[in-house]
Every structure is written in structure tokens, then in C-alpha cells.
Amino acid sequence: MKTLLFAAVLTVLALPSQAKAPIGIVIHGGAGTISRDSMTPAQEQAYHAMLTHAVNQGYSVLERGGSSLDAVTAAVTILEDSPLFNAGKGAVYTFDETHELDASIMDGKSRNAGAVAGVTNVKNPILLARAVMEKSVHVMLAGKGAEQFAKEQQLELVDNSYFNTEFRYEALKRAKQAIAPLPHQAALPYDPAWKMGTVGAVAIDRKGNLAAATSTGGMTAKRYGRIGDAPVIGAGNFADNQCAVSATGHGEFFIRYQVASDICARAKYQRKSAAAAAKEVLAELKAVGGDGGVIVVDHKGQLSWTFNTEGMYRALKAEGGKAVSEIFAQGN
Ligand code: ASP
Numbered sequence: 110m111k112t113l114l115f116a117a118v119l120t121v122l123a124l125p126s127q128a129k130a131p132i133g134i135v136i137h138g139g140a141g142t143i144s145r146d147s148m149t150p151a152q153e154q155a156y157h158a159m160l161t162h163a164v165n166q167g168y169s170v171l172e173r174g175g176s177s178l179d180a181v182t183a184a185v186t187i188l189e190d191s192p193l194f195n196a197g198k199g200a201v202y203t204f205d206e207t208h209e210l211d212a213s214i215m216d217g218k219s220r221n222a223g224a225v226a227g228v229t230n231v232k233n234p235i236l237l238a239r240a241v242m243e244k245s246v247h248v249m250l251a252g253k254g255a256e257q258f259a260k261e262q263q264l265e266l267v268d269n270s271y272f273n274t275e276f277r278y279e280a281l282k283r284a285k286q287a288i289a290p291l292p293h294q295a296a297l298p299y300d301p302a303w304k305m306g307t308v309g310a311v312a313i314d315r316k317g318n319l320a321a322a323t324s325t326g327g328m329t330a331k332r333y334g335r336i337g338d339a340p341v342i343g344a345g346n347f348a349d350n351q352c353a354v355s356a357t358g359h360g361e362f363f364i365r366y367q368v369a370s371d372i373c374a375r376a377k378y379q380r381k382s383a384a385a386a387a388k389e390v391l392a393e394l395k396a397v398g399g400d401g402g403v404i405v406v407d408h409k410g411q412l413s414w415t416f417n418t419e420g421m422y423r424a425l426k427a428e429g430g431k432a433v434s435e436i437f438a439q440g441n
Contacts, residue, residue, distance in 0.1 A: 114395065115438045116388040116415035130317050130410035131428035132171040136164050136184050138194045139306035140357045140402035143420030143436055153436060156193060160424035160434040163187040167310055168426040177320035177353075178216050178239075181310035185212075185235040185322045188308035192274050194422070195306030197233055200272045200326025202281040208272035210326055211340040212238040213249075217319030217348035224249040224340035228256055232265040235324045238340070240264065249340060272326070284330040306422070307339060309346070309355025311406040319406055321348040321369075323355045338363035343370035351408045352376050352383040357421070358394075358401010366394055372405065384413035391417045 138160060145153075167184030171177065189197025200208040212234035213224035223242025226249065231237045240262045241250050250258055259266060307325035314320075323346040325339040337360030338345030345356040347369035354369040363369075368390055375386035383405045391403065395417035402416025404423065412425045416438075424434035435441055 114388065114392050114415070114417050116384070116391075116413065118382075118384045118411060118413045129315070130313055130408060132168075132313060132315055133406060133410050133412045133425065133427040134164060134167040134171060134180055134184065134310060134312040135404040135406060135412045135414060135425040136160065136167065136188065136308070136310040136423065137355065137357055137402065137404045137414065138188060138308050138422030140416045140418045140421035141400065142418060143422070145437060148436075156422055156436055157434045159188070159191050159193055160422060161432045163310075164424040164426050164432045164434070167312060168432070171312060171314050174315055176316075177312040177314040177318050178214070180312040180314065181320045181322035182214065182235060182239055184310040185308055185324050186233050189233050189235060189324055193306065194308045195277075195326045196308040196324040198272060199274055199277065199306060201277050201329040204285070204330045204332040206278075206281065207269055208326055209331070209334075210234045210272075210324070211337055212322070212324035213340040213342060213346045214238045214242055214322040215320065215342060215346055215348040215353070216242065217321070217350040217353055220349055222248050222342045224342060225255045226251040226336040226340045227334055228252070228259070229269050230256055230266045231259045232267045232271065235322055236264055237262070238322070238324075248342065251336070252334070277329070280329050288330055307357040309357060309404060311348070311353040311355050311404050313353075313406050313408070313410050317350065317408065319348050319350050319353040319408065321346050321353040321355045323357075325357075328360065337361075338368070343367050345369060347373055349373060353406050354383075354387070354403050356401060356403045358418070359399055362394060362397070362399025363401060366390070366397075366399065368394065368401075368403065372403065376407065382411060383407040384411060384415070387413065387415040391415045
């Protein structure tokens with residue numbers, strides 16, 4: 110079978126050794142079989158507009174001297190509030206026709222992290238993940254306890270029906286028909302129509318600090334309290350101050366192959382660029398059946414993305430450049 114792998118390094122910067130890296134941010138809104146034929150021009154335009162808005166808002170935090178942590182939080186919150194993406198408002202349906210959301214955030218400077226899994230009534234799970242990181246002594250909270258903590262932190266709570274959308278409900282009906290005979294969750298086909306749109310952001314700020322954030326509704330028709338890679342530090346999200354990664358794709362593979370931390374470890378120990386490491390890891394993942402993509406930033410301010418699917422909603426803004434948003438493998 111033909112293996113598709115699309116990668117791009119958008120800024121390559123040769124800086125004098127003591128010079129500060131430039132600021133920059135990359136975001137994604139999910140990877141999968143996104144073809145031009147399957148989208149109307151109006152839909153394409155709506156995705157580009159929302160990606161551009163989110164990346165610009167994240168960048169403006171950096172431009173004002175804000176932290177990479179605040180920049181990724183701002184960008185992901187915007188994407189969570191849009192019904193276009195499988196996170197926050199646009200979260201997919203579980204088998205039982207409810208919504209269970211996962212998210213995580215990591216601060217590259219301190220390697221502090223916060224994650225939440227299976228939350229049902231928190232409007233912006235990324236804000237809860239951040240509160241876990243900053244206001245609790247824990248890294249990961251799940252289910253009812255996470256929701257209790259959200260209440261104590263006075264985060265905005267919503268009824269689970271807030272996450273209902275017609276097109277995700279249609280996707281659930283199709284998914285249920287297809288999964289009936291499958292023996293276990295890892296065998297689920299990665300059908301983008303079911304769950305496309307996990308969101309994420311990575312950024313580098315004026316002080317050279319990196320951060321990563323990822324948020325998702327998970328996989329359509331998930332059961333039994335299934336938790337994906339998005340809240341698992343090292344799988345769907347990772348940051349130290351050398352390398353930060355946010356992932357999207359078939360979560361079971363991203364957990365088993367520790368995709369986000371593997372990319373950063375290869376960059377560190379094999380002395381290669383994080384962009385090159387990401388390309389390798391995603392090619393290897395494809396070979397074992399794992400579909401998806403990642404966005405990456407490194408300590409030099411190099412912004413990149415790589416995916417082994419037909420498309421990935423994505424955008425970036427590098428210092429001195431304009432926001433660039435793309436959907437398809439060939440660009441645009
Ligand atoms: N990685 C997400 C999960 O498995 C889904 C996705 O990115 O589409 O929960």
C-alpha cells in the first residue's frame with residue numbers, strides 16, 4: 110500500500126549562537142482523509158478562517174511578550190469553541206450518545222503538566238488541564254473528580270447537550286454500523302468523518318520557552334470510558350524547552366508508540382532536528398497502521414508539521430511572517 114507522508118519545515122533560521130530564537134506558533138485541527146472533493150468551497154473557507162483566527166490570536170499573545178503557555182491556551186480555547194473541530198463544542202459522540210472530552214497542556218520550561226480525561230460538562234477542557242497543572246499537586250484528573258475540581262476552580266460548566274451537533278450525530282450512526290463486528294478498539298478504522306478535528310498548539314515565546322496543548326472529543330462511538338492519547342503526556346502532547354509536540358490521529362497507536370516524546374527524544378539523543386525526527390516517527394507509525402499527524406516547534410524556533418494522512422487542518426505564524434493555513438497534503 111502506498112505510504113503517504115507529508116512534512117514541511119516552514120521556517121529554517123540560522124541564528125548566531127547567543128541570539129534569541131524568534132517567537133512562533135503552530136496549530137492543528139485534526140488529520141485524516143481530507144480531500145478537496147469531500148469539501149465545498151464554503152467549508153474550506155470556514156476552516157481557513159477559523160485556523161487563521163486562532164493562530165493570529167495565539168501569536169498576538171507572543172507578540173505582546175506573553176508566554177508560550179498563554180499563547181497555546183488562547184489558540185486551543187478558540188478552536189474548542191468552534192463547532193468545526195472535534196474538541197470542546199464540536200466534540201464527537203460516544204457510543205452512548207454523550208460526549209467525553211480529554212485535554213492536556215505542558216510547560217516546556219518547568220516540565221510541569223496538566224491533563225484531564227473523560228470530562229462531560231466543562232466548556233473548555235484545556236482551561237481545566239491548565240488549572241490541574243497550576244492549581245493542583247497532580248498531573249492528571251479524570252471523570253467526576255476532574256469535574257469537581259473544575260467546579261471548585263469556577264470554570265464554566267455546561268450541560269453535556271452543549272456539545273451536540275447534527276453532523277457529529279450522523280457520524281455516530283455511520284460508525285455504529287461499521288464497528289459492530291470489530292473485536293477491539295485498536296482495530297477501529299481511522300475514519301476521519303467520524304472524529305476529525307482534535308486540536309492542538311505548540312509555541313515558542315520571547316524568552317525561548319516552549320509549550321504544547323492538545324484537546325479532543327476522542328473517537329466517535331468510543332466505549333467503556335475510553336481515553337485517547339491527547340491527555341497522555343508523551344503520547345499526544347509533550348514539551349520541554351528543546352522540543353514541543355501536539356498530535357492528532359488514532360490515539361491507541363500514539364499511546365503505544367509514545368509519539369510526542371519519541372520525537373523529542375530522537376531530536377535530543379540522535380542530534381537531529383525535531384522536524385526530521387517527526388518525519389521519521391510518522392513514517393514508522395504509518396508502517397504499523399497508525400494514522401495521524403503532529404505539529405512541532407524546537408528551541409531554534411523552527412516550526413513544522415508532518416502527517417501521514419491525506420490532509421491535516423493546520424496553520425502557523427512565524428515572526429515577521431503572515432499566518433499560513435493549509436488543509437490538504439499539497440497545501441492550501
Ligand atoms: N487522537 C484523538 C484520540 O484518539 C483523535 C484524533 O486526533 O482524531 O482520541
